[in-house]
Amino acid sequence: MADTVLVTGATAGFGRAITERLIHDGYRVIGTGRRAERLEELQQNLGEAFLPYPLDMMDRDSLRTLPEELPEGWREVDVLVNNAGLALGMGPAQGADIDEWERMIGTNVSGVVEITRALLPGMVARDHGHVVTIGSTAGTYPYKGGNVYGATKAFVSQFMRNLRTDLLGTHVRATNLEPGLCGGSEFSSVRLGDDEKAADVYRDTHPILPEDIAETVAWVIGLPPRVNINRIEMMPVCQASGGLAVVRGLD
Template identity: 40%
Template structure:
């Protein structure tokens, strides 16, 4: 907070206190390097820069080496250091007198206690991102965090709240540690289907649950995260839609309507944000197993939820890989929508149910 208010000297004791508990914390070291650099204490800044990239080599770049006046002779053991690739940067187009902000991107994924959200979190962690996962079930979030090795767990933050509650969303984001507050990629994944009834027999509680989660939850998170992206002039929002947002099906009514809304919002958001350098993308999966979608739709009825026994749908990891692909395109490329289905599905109501051919 002190650093964000510009009171950088007041922030120094807090970062140093963090280092007293965890001396190898790369981002605390890097933040101190930036602070001392701004204060003109270049020698001290360089020492914290060295500590930072020794624990996270991705923080070492040609620009930073030049700005901090770093050379291998500054180290007792230069063999520990990984040289940055000169192909990664074009020094002629960059101010070489100032250190870069952290090059490690942060992604926030809603609805990440299971299924597509959890698979996506794993995919981004494997690629070296810092990842924030959110969900209502704190025990699930904690269990995933505890399953990670020590190094990977440093790149993960968990937030337990309900995206339907705007104030809870706001509070959760304010509680993030400083080195997770800049969100580069927002993945609006939280969503569900509840019930499958004809419109004249529908349950209003089911309707409200879907509308509040699938539409309002996406809006709550986008409203909170997009202003910081606009301010920086960069960012990426990826909405998880559905084939149901392109093709309706019988008894889908309100769920279909919420996903058509996601499709419409994605297109409208893109028009609002593209001039600010922000990419808005969408992925629209068909049927996906390894998720809780069917069980939730049928209110926990496990027998009714057995809908994938006679064909192979997508797996949650298939969708996660596609989301990662969207997020890792060059900055001038925006994948606007990916419609992805298993080979045995040709549309929202067309399935080859002749057996699981691909097991």
């Protein structure tokens, strides 16, 4: 039987592209998300190899009971793709909305930790599995307004490093994928709350697209079991880290 992959945030952007690519490659995919109607649409398009599973990444109880709640025949998850995540706001920390901070922490940190902890024991018991998490270059390079979003992705980066160390001696793999400027998703629209402002983020650029992320995930999980890709940082050619900034004239 083909490996079973669980993709969080499968209803749009990276998650949808990853789901479609892996189905095409012959995997069975459990797609999660809060928008049940989008999951049903995916099932209609992708067929029996796709299992829609409505799930809120901030619902701790549902995440903890996930392995037992999955339908018979789908409970042995071979690959977890921690894709669900979000950024909210671009203002400075001193003026930020604390509720937005909490939502980012709840989704990007707590949600990732909870679902990984729920599925990891089964992978270790079977001595077969792979955890792939979508991090961000924001976890490495600070920028104005990045504050808590960047901090959540820095957590993810270190969590995955430590996970890899804990898994040493097993055949369970762990990979952190850290994209830079990415278009073709709802990310900036959600963050800025304005489609026009979101379009300005990508104006006159050629950003990474969801299919590029899907291609990378497919490559990582398709490598021979002896190979673990610890971390991949990827940016479009129109982007690079900007170096340190200096403000002049301060006393």
